Amino acid sequence: TQLLEQSPQFLSIQEGENLTVYCNSSSVFSSLQWYRQEPGEGPVLLVTVVTGGEVKKLKRLTFQFGDARKDSSLHITAAQTGDTGLYLCAGAHGQNFVFGPGTRLSVLP
């Protein structure tokens, strides 16, 4: 059983479309992070959300932390081929981070 679930597992869209991916848990996290990973590389931090209900924007990416701090969403506006990658959410849990299984996004030209 994974502490963090992510959906969808795979997503393939055309360039210019909008999309939302989700990260859900039955546990409360003090903070939650989103990472993007490209093939053959390590994950790179995109954002950290801390406060319930918090919304953060990073150019075309909008991150939201649920009011109860159990879930989060990532919305991408007008997706570009450079957005292709594996999107991972991670929650602070004790002394470490717990990672979700990721959403693999493919943006087609």
Place this chain on the structure above:
Amino acid sequence: SQTIHQWPATLVQPVGSPLSLECTVEGTSNPNLYWYRQAAGRGLQLLFYSVGIGQISSEVPQNLSASRPQDRQFILSSKKLLLSDSGFYLCAWSVGIRISYNSPLHFGNGTRLTVT
């Protein structure tokens, strides 16, 4: 600026052979260090973490071990590899003793290990 180096990038080893993966961090002192394994569809599994020299915590029982002989050096080892040890191994570091929102993980580029 801080950098993390992990090598080798790829490795093919026969079953029963030993393993040594090395990770070093530059530009920071007393980092927390981590070894993760990534399997398809299951995200990142924490294997070991260390908050200081000689201090290793293991998250899952397995065929692997870790050591931290120097402040910014973290080594993942095995005496005899199993087929199930194949995977993508990632080293990471973070600042501070306790996990907090302002101490994200910084990852190396990983080692793709194939045990044949």
